[in-house]
Amino acid sequence: MSDTSLLFTLADGVATLTLNRPDVFNSINKPLALALQQRLRECQADASVRAVVLTGTGRAFCAGQDLAEITGPDAPDVSEIVEEHYNPLIILIRELEKPVIAAVNGVAAGAGANIALACDIVVARESASFIQAFSKIGLVPDSGxxxxLPRLVGMQRASALMLTGDKVSAAEAVQMGMIYKAFADADFEQEVSALARKMAALPTKGLAYTKQLLNSTFAHDMAQQLRAEGDYQLRAGQTADYREGVSAFLEKRQPTFTGQ
Incomplete structure (x- = not known):
């Protein structure tokens, strides 16, 4: 993959996908959207990948859609971009059978904010911020x-944030339950690395089953969710990592999980 708008590294079971268009605040155009989709598919297929980090270079995580791509006489329909670029990306994040960590290094606006919120764990620099910027240009929120957002912060807050386009600081985002944690800027890379390595060392299949249960929780009533928990618990109980976890507990040692 020759396009440098998306950087990729793999170390210690952690695949890091870094948006690399800092001159336009990592806004997304077609090449970047398709590169992200492809890399996520590769992460799903590669058993050596056990956790994924999504982050950005420069002062922004992602400013959303590159507006230069949707202006001019030959510009594609906004709906076409949503259907081909963003919707597949959100589905890939949610269906990836490995934890996805959004490491929000700077401003996350519009689709950039919502791509972050689709990830399993969202952490941010204390100086980062989140903006539902769609109302400022006459569009509606997309990318999920x-x-x-209503499921994370409640309908009233979600409505206000989307209608006003108000900026939310990382500390405010933690307080309202939008994200998991905010780290001091100086400690951000170290904290993200430690979190990602921790996730990569856990039982990967068990994490995937947990993720799938969370994906279904708002679509099920309690009885349906209880049955789903039982089904996935059966699957988890048949994994090598479950056997290792039990053995390590009984032997009073640290487990060594392989993701199998």
């Missing part, structure tokens, strides 16, 4: 924003 109207799905994830």
């Amino acid at each position: 924003g109207t799905y994830f």
Whole structure:
């Protein structure tokens, strides 16, 4: 993959996908959207990948859609971009059978904010911020924003944030339950690395089953979710990592999980 708008590294079971268009605040155009989709598919297929980190270079995590791509006489329909670029990306994140960590290094605006919120764990620099910027240009939230944000912060807050386009600091985002943690800027890379390595060392299949249960929780009533938990618990109990976890507990040692 020759396009440098997306950087990729793999170390210690952690695949890091870094948006690399800092001159336009890592806004997303077609090449970057398709590169992200492809890398996520590769992460799913590669058994050596046990956790994924999504982050950005420069002062921004992602400013959303590159507006230069959707202006001019030959510009594609906005709906076409949503259907071909963003919707597949959100589905890939949610269906990836490995934990995805959004490491929000700077401003996350519009689709950039909602891509972060689609990830399993969202952490941010204390100086980062989140903006539902769609109302400022006459568009509606996309990339799953109207799905994830009300579930994270409640309907009233989600409505206000989307209608006003107000900026939310990382500390405010933690307080309202939008994200998991905010780290001091100086400690951000170290904290993200430690979290990612921790996730990569856990039982990967068990994490995938947990993720699938969370994906279904708002679609099920309690009885359905209880049955789903039983089904996935049966699957988890048949994994090598479950056997290792039990053995390590009984032997009073640290487990060594292989993701199998």
